[in-house]
Amino acid sequence: MNLFNIIKNKQQYWLVDQIRKDDIPKEAYLEQFIQILEEWDHLGIGYLSLLMDESFESLLLQKKFCKVSSIVEYTRKLADLPQMDDEIVWHSLSEGLLDDREYGELYDLCRLGSANKNINQSIDQVMISLKNELGPEWRQHCYYFTKADALIGISIPHIEMGTEDEGRLFYFGVVPHLRGQGLGIKIHNISLVLLKNFLANFYVGSTDVNNSYMIKIFEKNGCVLRDRKGIYKIVKEKSKRA
Template structure:
């Protein structure tokens, strides 16, 4: 039984996410995580970033973790297709209408000024992680939103690791000067349609609990609160 998803990058980091399974006790989670933590220490990996239920926080702090933030998860069934958004065009990076370097600049603009506190990577590391985690066809997952020809946002819809139909957004963002105008909700609806196109039947989205703008987008587009998890980190 898989109780923790893990993404590894050489000796640099492990990204670990608790998988909540009905009927599994807290003690079972602790025992499995102890084994994982021991392996991380033995391999001398740079750091471990963990998403885990806040009920374990006292124990994690005693084990040497520090709390970074708290995230909220929202979900909804993908059982309807949203109508097309007037005046917004959507292209994939794989279409060749934007260079990878320009996509990286757009990505960085979308990340700037974010309320999310867990900023682990530089934009260079984020671009590298796209191929590492999504494979050689990563450009087919990357979509650019344009208004009057101007790139104003992006979305990277994927199927969650270890599932066949759980849709996630590897990243979703709007450039600062276009925020607060309703485009975030529109781009999110388009992203939900894109998830359906790649076979997702359920959507799960997460954001920092301080990111009220993204939470409003979730709620406006029919998502409901599913869970809260703490973000914790330990360094070698």
């Protein structure tokens, strides 16, 4: 049984996320995590970024991980969603109205001023991660939103790797100069509908514990707190990679 989702980017990094299950003992998580860590170390991958329950923190610090921050996870069933704002229009990148470069620039703009403390990848790395995680049809998941013909934000809904019906947003954001106007709540709500169209039965979203803006969006759209995890990172020592 896989207890961690892992996104692997060749020799550059691994992104590892603990899958919380109530009936799994802590020892089972620890055993599988140690195997992952040993494989990462053996292969000489650049760094490993980890989302894991903070009860493991002492062990992780002993293993030379550094703590970046903490995140909260919210969840919501998608059976009964509020009505969408009919003034907001959305398109997927697959429609060809924007090209990949333009979408990457919009993505980068939406990241400006984020309260999330995890270190941003370059936008080129982000686009590679999109293709690796979402597969050949990745453009069908990349949405952008307009109001009165002005670009206002993006959202990337998809089914979580290793599941059949867990909806996630690879990213969600509003352009900086339009924040604080309630657009985030509306775009997030539309994103939940898009997840339902991808046959997700429920949604899981996460953000930094200090991102009160995103937490407000979760709560306004009927999401409830499910979990809290630490963000940890370990970088391969150059001497070992040589």
